[in-house]
Amino acid sequence: MEEFDYRIRWRSAEVLPGAHRGLRDGPGSEFHGHVGLLGAPDPRRLDLRASLAMPGGGWLFRRTRQTSGIGVVLLADVSASMGAGAAGAVKGAAGGGHGISPDAGAGRMALLARLARLTGHSARHAGDSFGLVAADTAIRDDLWLAPSRAPGAIAEIADRLDGFVPTGHGHAGLIDAADTLAGRRRLVFVASDFCWPIDDVERLLTALAPHQVQPIVLGDAAAEAVPDWRGLVEIDDAEGGAARAAWLRPSQRARWQAALADWRVGLAASFAAHGLTPLHADASLAAEDITQWLAEGG
Known part of the structure; x- marks a missing residue:
């Protein structure tokens, strides 16, 4: 069956993952800032360089946005x-x-x-x-x-x-x-x-x-x-x-x-x-x- 490609002009707020830019934090490749140790971090996303550069010390973890469905x-x-x-x-x-x-x-x-x-x-x-x-x-x-x-x-x-x-x-x-x-x-x-x-x-x-x-x-x-x-x-x-x-x-x-x-x-x-x-x-x-x-x- 034929299919066509489409893109959206907004960020999806849907919970279910998909192929479009989303608003929700989750697994994905789009960087969305850092979160501290108490911010429910994902240990796999520890940003060592940013942590070492942080005045006063502390661990920083990368936040990413998930791709969502619409x-x-x-x-x-x-x-x-x-x-x-x-x-x-x-x-x-x-x-x-x-x-x-x-x-x-x-x-x-x-x-x-x-x-x-x-x-x-x-x-x-x-x-x-x-x-x-x-x-x-x-x-x-x-x-x-x-x-x-x-x-x-x-x-x-x-x-x-x-x-x-x-x-x-x-x-x-x-x-x-x-x-x-x-x-x-x-x-x-x-x-x-x-x-x-x-x-x-x-x-x-x-x-x-x-x-x-x-x-x-x-x-x-x-x-x-x-x-x-x-x-x-x-x-x-x-x-x-x-x-x-x-x-x-x-x-x-x-x-x-x-x-x-x-x-x-x-x-x-x-x-x-x-x-x-x-x-x-x-x-x-x-x-x-x-x-x-x-x-x-x-």
Whole structure:
């Protein structure tokens, strides 16, 4: 199984050892000052040179910090837009109209499942726990994984995502999911198409501010394309759940393209305001892509 490398920007306070810089004293190679004879010293770490140089005498022992584990979480958007493609968005109105295979938007959920496998395996290899919280209008209890290092649990939750058909019209549950992460700082990967109002993106990023957040924008070319069609069509709003008829003409298509461009600019600005550089992922996503993104300060 592929895996990617990641680093954290803070010191972990976790008790369990791992691969990251920690706050706790313990076995390790990072020097953290000296302790006297009465400070519960480790006799193996006697610093003879420092002891001899100490005015008034006395024994000094080296203190070191242990490397610690962390909690890695994948916060997954499973709202209806994650399963919607152009077919679900625009359909011919009156028989014989335009249409695209209903599987056009299925790529995002397959990509999300692959990301869960990659992240879970990478966390486990690093000695960290992996948890997954999925949400649409509410947190999905059937797609929830408590922090675990068990490979079977990680494989099972990824398989559930792979077979899940999104139907929830909304993403409010993601804000609630962020609140469940209160406590110790975590590395949080947020995977979504982010096809929401920018104000809602801001709310989510603000709620996740205590953590190290790594946003991943899941793309699907078929779902994001503005169809070059003309005539009467039925438009489904995957997030809102509403459907309406519209006469599709070049001017309308131009307005949609402009709105899509504005949304992309707004999304980029929102991430930048929080000091975040998202990874734009599609079906070709590989572990080395994530490693490179994180190494470059993603």
